Amino acid sequence: MFDLLISPFTEFAFMRRALAGCLALALGATPVGVFLLLRRMSLMGDAMSHAILPGAALGYLAFGLSLGAMTVGGIVAGLVVVFAAGLVTRASVLKEDASLAAFYLLSLAAGVMIVSLRGQNLDLLHVLFGSVLGLDDASLLLIASIASVTLASLALLFRPLVMECFDPAFLRGVSRWSPVAHYGFLMLVVVNLVSGFHALGTLMAVGIMILPSAAARLWAKGLPMLLLLAVLFAFGSGASGLLLSFHADVPAGPAIVLVCGVVYFVSLLAAPGGLLAGRLPVRHHLES
């Protein structure tokens, strides 16, 4: 048992780094994912993850496999898409999903073209699928810093953000926080996707945001419990995915997301909000 679960982490430094990276992602990216889910923007997270690709690719093209350049590039590209889409939504008849789709598709196409201009397939794979087992000090520090900033920002934005999700018209009526909450949140989405993309790659970073959140939503009735459960699910899946990757010799990123998927399917079957809950023979209903 010890050999199976603990010794990979005690014996290998790269496993410890990967575990620390997963913890940071679970603490930072997953709460953001919970709000994405509650705002019915789960798919938007996916769109955004594609939108950061050209920025990262441009950084790569200009400076090689440099952490700073790819990070800054990714964040800039993500923010440009978010604000351009927001501007188009406010000023034209297009709804947010349409304007965002237009921008992220262009962004993705540009990204793929830039990557293919210079680079072997290996590099492309790194950008798309990340390398949680190859996290160096700088990447780890970056992921941890982004998680810290995210937690602090969520704490500051929490009340306006909850109101913006629940009843935006009311928030607009009583304060000017509505755009701050909306755009502040989108900025958090972008930086967390960039953080996730170092570990899991652009395509799978969304997995650790949305899957644990969706699973937790099936169990929890209140928001605090929802956030807590989602973080636990994410970290648990991260650790299990790393072990799976270690013992079965499979890539770590997909392993982590697939374990998240297992948690999701189990919740879907067993949780009070899941598929079976309404179909099982019921206990006697209450008096009132």
Next chain:
Amino acid sequence: MNRLALPMIRLDNLTLGYDRHPAVHHLSAEIPAGALVAVVGPNGAGKSTLLKGLAGELHPIGGRIVLPELPAGGLAYMPQRGEIDHSFPVSVFDVVAMGLWHEIGAFGGLSREQRGRVRAALAAVGMAGFEARPIGSLSGGQLQRARFARLMLQDAPLILLDEPFAAIDSRTVDDLVELILGWHDEGRTILTVVHDLEQVRRHFPTALLLSREPVAFGPTAEVLTPERLARARRLSEAFDEHAHECHIEELTVAVAPDVGTHPHTHDDGHGHTEGHGHAPVHPAAHAHPAPRPRRGLPRH
């Protein structure tokens, strides 16, 4: 409670609308402080539009709205169908506590006394004991009661209610009307869109009958006469896609000086100059320093 003595709404030849088509057309009225006004009229008469304009969500395309300077959060607006997400995991207590925003803002905690007020507000709308229930489990009437409890905590001197009784059973309506009458007694200024004319006759001292054009404004008994109601029905014709430009003569409106020292103005925001007949003349804004338009003077 000098917060409550302030409001007095002045509508100067106000035109509100969408895409240059007026939904409220050349409305001038002065609503005294402490009035309880029922806004009535057929569907499409511009009732909701008027409330949106007053709440600042819609800019006039002609004329203007003059409100006195209200304290922060001094205007409480309850739209007809909020954009409330019923599946969001918040409790009834949390929702009602949102009404205390003007006291606690984005970061403040709830004191014991404020928690007590939230519970008292829930009790006042007949929902004591519902504090911990998730908002998604409420019925339509209960949700409306909770929204009224939240409104109560907002403690606003000016309250705008857009069809608060739509799809609500009669007992709940009676309770909600009691609450509104209570606010009226406290001296708050209240505009409510109501469809049930019997209710208006029974409870609302003042009525504004709209049918895009203002039909009548005054004591309810004088407004809701058969002739005037028939006229309102006649006027409520379809939105004409190819309507001609409106060329009703602009009145040079004199300014009532005693509106408050620094009134807010929802200035006519955009585009009224390009050929739309009733570009308002604002001699007052030039001549008198008192009514200060918030966003510049009309462009010509």
